[in-house]
Amino acid sequence: MKRILTASWSTAVRAGRISFDLVATPQNFEAGFVPLLLNAHTQAQRTERRLVWLALGAFVVASDGTLVVG
Amino acid sequence: MPPAAAGQAATVFAGVYAVGAPLLLRAARRARPERLLLGALSVFAIGNAATATAPSLIALFGARLVAAAGAGVFTATAAAVAASAVAPRRRGRALSVVVSGGSAAAALGVPLGTVVGAVFDWRTTFYAVVVLTLLITLATWVDARPRPPPADAIRRSGAPVRRSEVLLTLATTMVWASGSFTFFTYVGVVLHDATGVGAVGLAAFLLLFGLAGIGGATVAGRLTDARGPRPTLVGGLALVAVALAGVALGTTVASRTAAIATTVAAIAAYGFGTWSITPPQQFRLLESGGDQRLLVSLNSSVLYAGVALGSGLGGAVLASGAGTTVVCVLAAGLEVVALSLVALGYRPG
Numbered sequence: 032m033k034r035i036l037t038a039s040w041s042t043a044v045r046a047g048r049i050s051f052d053l054v055a056t057p058q059n060f061e062a063g064f065v066p067l068l069l070n071a072h073t074q075a076q077r078t079e080r081r082l083v084w085l086a087l088g089a090f091v092v093a094s095d096g097t098l099v100v101g
Numbered sequence: 102m103p104p105a106a107a108g109q110a111a112t113v114f115a116g117v118y119a120v121g122a123p124l125l126l127r128a129a130r131r132a133r134p135e136r137l138l139l140g141a142l143s144v145f146a147i148g149n150a151a152t153a154t155a156p157s158l159i160a161l162f163g164a165r166l167v168a169a170a171g172a173g174v175f176t177a178t179a180a181a182v183a184a185s186a187v188a189p190r191r192r193g194r195a196l197s198v199v200v201s202g203g204s205a206a207a208a209l210g211v212p213l214g215t216v217v218g219a220v221f222d223w224r225t226t227f228y229a230v231v232v233l234t235l236l237i238t239l240a241t242w243v244d245a246r247p248r249p250p251p252a253d254a255i256r257r258s259g260a261p262v263r264r265s266e267v268l269l270t271l272a273t274t275m276v277w278a279s280g281s282f283t284f285f286t287y288v289g290v291v292l293h294d295a296t297g298v299g300a301v302g303l304a305a306f307l308l309l310f311g312l313a314g315i316g317g318a319t320v321a322g323r324l325t326d327a328r329g330p331r332p333t334l335v336g337g338l339a340l341v342a343v344a345l346a347g348v349a350l351g352t353t354v355a356s357r358t359a360a361i362a363t364t365v366a367a368i369a370a371y372g373f374g375t376w377s378i379t380p381p382q383q384f385r386l387l388e389s390g391g392d393q394r395l396l397v398s399l400n401s402s403v404l405y406a407g408v409a410l411g412s413g414l415g416g417a418v419l420a421s422g423a424g425t426t427v428v429c430v431l432a433a434g435l436e437v438v439a440l441s442l443v444a445l446g447y448r449p450g
Contacts, residue, residue, distance in 0.1 A: 085179040089202030094210025
């Protein structure tokens with residue numbers, strides 16, 4: 032069970048990083064996606080992390096109920 | 102849940118989102134953005150928890166009303182917060198990151214919610230939304246330490262509003278949404294007519310639409326920063342018009358293979374184009390002065406008005422027996438009108 036959870040988490044993190052790298056500035060993500068979310072050091076990293084949470088919020092809100100473009 | 106009740110619950114959600122959010126934001130205009138975000142997410146989570154546990158249809162409608170209020174306030178505040186968190190030269194990209202969350206929902210969130218609902222039941226979908234929302238609320242709370250915005254970030258609340266620019270921007274959103282939803286509300290009927298696809302094929306088309314949308318929002322943000330919002334809008338709206346004409350062409354092609362190829366290309370272009378509209382539109386409104394959150398929420402309100410108008414137009418065309426080709430041509434025509442609204446008063450350079 033632990034192995035399945037670990038593998039699922041790694042896959043999710045990898046997928047998240049690939050997706051987010053599509054919209055992110057590469058130099059802000061040299062340290063990786065998880066360190067950015069858990070341990071952002073610079074102001075630029077903290078701003079990027081904030082945008083990630085806002086985007087995830089928009090994802091959940093748009094997924095719920097009526098889907099409207101925009 | 103009976104289909105009619107689900108439809109009515111969606112209408113309640115849309116109505117409150119469109120009408121209630123601007124009023125709530127007006128009332129809370131003095132609230133700090135971080136607190137407003139946390140409050141909106143909390144209200145959204147409570148609304149979804151109440152939906153999941155609703156014992157009756159009336160309770161369900163009440164719960165959707167609460168969730169919609171939270172969603173509407175969150176969406177407008179998130180855009181304003183994203184824009185003010187970065188320097189102006191990166192504002193378009195920041196807006197596009199948030200908008201791409203919405204297009205990712207089209208590609209992944211909605212289908213995933215449907216699968217969860219089918220495998221378990223509809224209440225489980227709403228429980229899952231509650232869990233995700235609570236996680237995001239927690240992260241937002243941890244991340245919400247007050248910090249000064251960049252020196253040149255937008256700080257225009259209280260500045261005089263450029264009314265003509267605001268009205269023109271809102272009119273563009275409404276006409277664009279009308280055209281888009283003249284087609285998109287009936288996407289299943291149109292695509293079945295063009296390609297003969299069933300539910301699985303439609304799901305594949307919607308996945309393509311959402312994935313292209315992530316690309317469209319991303320590129321639009323970068324173009325808005327590099328070239329400005331109006332050239333980005335001109336490109337986006339022109340692409341949507343051409344794409345809708347492409348779908349119309351797909352409904353007239355005799356060969357099924359050619360029809361599928363045409364429709365695949367058209368839907369990819371439509372997804373890319375239509376999701377590229379919101380970042381530059383929000384950018385224009387944020388540049389117009391006044392209450393940023395209120396202006397962004399008004400953009401959502403007129404978008405919903407456009408959705409209702411477009412759905413009505415498309416339905417009327419289909420009811421008249423004119424067929425799906427006419428629906429797509431009418432939709433493309435409305436996008437040309439939106440394009441001309443963007444061109445009004447535009448001085449390149």
